[in-house]
Amino acid sequence: MRGEILSYDPMTGDGLISGDDLLRYAFTSTTADLEPGRRVDFVVQDDRAVSLMVLREGPLPPVVHAPEPDLGLWGYFVRCLTTKYIDGNGRARRKEYWSFALFQFLILMLSFMPILGLAIADAETGQGIEAWAVAWICIVALVYFGLVIPGVCVTIRRFHDVGLSGWLILIGLIPYVGGLFVFIVSLLPSQPCVNVHGAPPKGMGQISL
CATH class of the missing domain: 1.20.58 (Methane Monooxygenase Hydroxylase; Chain G, domain 1)
Structure with a gap:
C-alpha cells in the first residue's frame, strides 16, 4: 500500500497516513524523513500502517491543472x-x-x-x-x-x-x-479548486463563466 504522510510527531513517533485507497492509517515509527507531504510505502496490519518506507526525498509538488480552452x-x-x-x-x-x-x-x-x-x-x-x-x-x-x-x-x-x-x-x-x-x-460559479469530480474547467484558482 502507498500513501502520503498527513501528520507526524517526531517526539512520539506517532503519525497519520492518507492511503491511496482513500482511507487513513495511524502509525508509530522512528523512520527518518516522515514529515507531512512525503510519499511512503507501508503494510496494513490491524488497521495500522507498519514497515514504512519513504518513496520521495521531499514533499509532493503542487498539482498544476492546465486550463481548459474556451470552446x-x-x-x-x-x-x-x-x-x-x-x-x-x-x-x-x-x-x-x-x-x-x-x-x-x-x-x-x-x-x-x-x-x-x-x-x-x-x-x-x-x-x-x-x-x-x-x-x-x-x-x-x-x-x-x-x-x-x-x-x-x-x-x-x-x-x-x-x-x-x-x-x-x-x-x-x-x-x-x-x-x-x-x-x-x-x-452558481464553478468551485475554484479540485473536487471529487475533477479539476475546475478553467484551471486551478481561476473563475470560469
Whole structure:
C-alpha cells in the first residue's frame, strides 16, 4: 500500500497516513524523513500502517491543472452532442451549460415554425395538409428526445462543477420548486479548486463563466 504522510510527531513517533485507497492509517515509527507531504510505502496490519518506507526525498509538488480552452458557445454545444452526449462524468462550467440551453431552445423554436405555417396554410386553403403537419410533429418529437439525454448529462456535470451530487438533478422533477432549484444551480460559479469530480474547467484558482 502507498500513501502520503498527513501528520507526524517526531517526539512520539506517532503519525497519520492518507492511503491511496482513500482511507487513513495511524502509525508509530522512528523512520527518518516522515514529515507531512512525503510519499511512503507501508503494510496494513490491524488497521495500522507498519514497515514504512519513504518513496520521495521531499514533499509532493503542487498539482498544476492546465486550463481548459474556451470552446465558444457553438463549440460547447457541439461537444455536448458528440463526445459528451451520454457522459455525466466531470464538470461543466456555466458557459457550457448555457450554450447547450441556448441552442436547444433555438433549434426547438425553429422546428415548431413549420408546424405553425402548415396550420395557417391549412386554415386558409382548406386543402387538408394535416398529414404533413403530423409528419413534421413526429420529426420535432425526435429532435426533442434526441436533445434530452445530452441536456440531462450537461446538467449533471453543472451540478458537479459546483460541488453537488448529480443525483440532485431529480429535484428538478418537483413542480415549480424543482425547476427553480436547477436554475439557481446553473447560475452558481464553478468551485475554484479540485473536487471529487475533477479539476475546475478553467484551471486551478481561476473563475470560469
